[in-house]
Amino acid sequence: ILNVEQSPQSLHVQEGDSTNFTCSFPSSNFYALHWYRWETAKSPEALFVMTLNGDEKKKGRISATLNTKEGYSYLYIKGSQPEDSATYLCASTNTNAGKSTFGDGTTLTVKP
């Protein structure tokens, strides 16, 4: 069983602040790392998938980086807006398990 950890568990920021949080995963037999955003009362939706060490992905004000050698990924949000309030889940797939293991998520609240 993979151990995927996310920190912090929750985060409260003011509108306009930039923020980041972390996903840690086992680096051995790594294959892919997914980030999902889960807004209240909606479906979790995929943000990024990364597979290569050093990958960086960007979607609007949100970006993510990947370090497969040390087993972590950062998600950055620049100039947070209230609509960014959600739980952000990461999921790691390794070549042995053949399926994704999710972290507990980081719940972000952006105050106007």
Add this chain to the structure above:
Amino acid sequence: DAMVIQNPRYQVTQFGKPVTLSCSQTLNHNVMYWYQQKSSQAPKLLFHYYDKDFNNEADTPDNFQSRRPNTSFCFLDIRSPGLGDAAMYLCATSRDRGPTAGETQYFGPGTRLLVL
């Protein structure tokens, strides 16, 4: 729009009374998953179907069963719900499954189950 639909969004059942949650997809994906998610915890994979091939997780209780009568539909049956089964149940699909695919999953909005 292609999507994953779960019904109902909220389900209340009585302790020990069988309950079925449903999931349908218009994505024509091969793989369908059922997850259980309790407050502030990671979604826990219960089982998945790769086409008609059922794959149960080792730690999924026997109380949980699943059916996939066709590509579009998948059901989660809880034979005798206990208080500990109260949770959010998420259905997801992917075109293929990892590791070689590392496939992105598409989720439904979930069904929140309350057991009285």
